[in-house]
Amino acid sequence: AQKITQTQPGMFVQEKEAVTLDCTYDTSDPSYGLFWYKQPSSGEMIFLIYQGSYDQQNATEGRYSLNFQKARKSANLVISASQLGDSAMYFCAMKKIDISSGSARQLTFGSGTQLTVLP
Amino acid sequence: NAGVTQTPKFRILKIGQSMTLQCTQDMNHNYMYWYRQDPGMGLKLIYYSVGAGITDKGEVPNGYNVSRSTTEDFPLRLELAAPSQTSVYFCASSDLAGVNNEQFFGPGTRLTVL
Numbered sequence: 001a002q003k004i005t006q007t008q009p010g011m012f013v014q015e016k017e018a019v020t021l022d023c024t025y026d027t028s029d030p031s032y033g034l035f036w037y038k039q040p041s042s043g044e045m046i047f048l049i050y051q052g053s054y055d056q057q058n059a060t061e062g063r064y065s066l067n068f069q070k071a072r073k074s075a076n077l078v079i080s081a082s083q084l085g086d087s088a089m090y091f092c093a094m095k096k097i098d099i100s101s102g103s104a105r106q107l108t109f110g111s112g113t114q115l116t117v118l119p
Numbered sequence: 120n121a122g123v124t125q126t127p128k129f130r131i132l133k134i135g136q137s138m139t140l141q142c143t144q145d146m147n148h149n150y151m152y153w154y155r156q157d158p159g160m161g162l163k164l165i166y167y168s169v170g171a172g173i174t175d176k177g178e179v180p181n182g183y184n185v186s187r188s189t190t191e192d193f194p195l196r197l198e199l200a201a202p203s204q205t206s207v208y209f210c211a212s213s214d215l216a217g218v219n220n221e222q223f224f225g226p227g228t229r230l231t232v233l
Contacts, residue, residue, distance in 0.1 A: 004161070033218035045162075045209060045224035052219050091161055095218045103216035105150065105169070106177060109161030 004092050004110035011115050013082045020067070021077040021113045023092030030054075032096040034075040035107065036066065040088040048090075051075055082117045089114050120145050123225035125210050131231045132200040140195040140228050142210030150213045151193040152177070152222060153185065155206040162209060168193055169216070200232045 003026040013019035025034065036048040051059045051066045059066040067076040079086055089112045095104040126141045144151065149170045154162035154177075164177030168187040182204055184196040193212075197204060207229050211222040 031218055033220075035221070037224075043207065043227045043229075045211075045227075047221050047223075050219060050221065093161070095220075097218065101216075103169075104218040104220070105152075105167055105216045106164050107152075107154075107162070107211075107222055109163070111159070111161050 004094055004108055006092055006110035006113050008113045009111075011113055012118055013079075013115065014118050015084060016081055018078060018080045019082055019115065021079070021090050021092075021115065023075045023077065023110060025073050025075065025092075025094050027073075027094065027096055029096045032094055033104065034066070034068070035093045035095070036064070036075075036077045037091045037093060038086075038088045039091065039112070045091075049077070079115075084117050084119060087115060087117045122146065123210055123212055123223055125208075125225040125228050127228060128226070129229045131233060132197075133233060134200060134202065136200050137196070137198050138200070138230075140197075140208055140210075140230075142193045142195065142225060143191050144193075144210075144212040144223070144225075145191065146212060146214065146223065147190060148212035148214045148223075149190070150216050150222075151187065152211040152213075153183070153193070153195045154209045154211065155179065155204075156209060156227075157206050165195065165208075197230075202232050204230065205232045206230060 034051045038046040092110045093107045152167045153165040166185040168174045210225040
């Protein structure tokens with residue numbers, strides 16, 4: 001079974017500083033996708049960034065970048081210049097091809113990291 | 120586009136009661152999903168659908184039923200509510216099911232079973 005591990009239940013960062021949220025995954029499949037979602041206290045799930053297993057470059061989206069180290073099976077989220085509005089729960093998730101269906105239907109989530117940005 | 124909408128936002132049930140959580144998407148997506156999120160945890164897949172009339176079980180299907188009569192709607196049914204079903208329920212949809220296809224989430228339904 002695929003597994004996502006987020007080892008930091010909580011993180012604190014000073015406003016305007018950068019922060020790295022860790023994510024490791026476990027799969028032997030060559031094709032998979034890694035996603036990061038933000039869940040603010042209001043509860044909705046907001047898609048942040050995607051990294052494909054075959055992508056040669058690390059994904060970037062504005063202040064978000066993904067530090068993808070394939071050999072180490074890690075996909076850490078880097079948030080630069082933290083803002084107070086970045087305070088939220090962050091989830092790492094993975095999709096891979098289901099052998100029986102030939103498609104990637106299920107997102108498997110980690111347990112999340114609660115980020116608090118301090119003023 | 121409204122995206123994925125869910126009703127109700129909150130609900131309190133007594134043990135043994137039943138209810139239906141509604142989910143509608145207006146993006147013409149073929150794939151729809153139901154997840155539950157227990158306190159302090161990530162989301163777990165309950166059921167999914169690959170199109171109208173086709174549904175299948177996810178990781179934690181026990182105690183739930185689904186149907187998909189139209190592309191837009193994917194209701195989740197709880198027949199005999201139990202305290203273990205206290206959770207936040209998210210509906211999601213995607214147009215395709217590749218490894219790179221994002222799932223779009225609804226705002227969630229917070230359910231408490233007492």
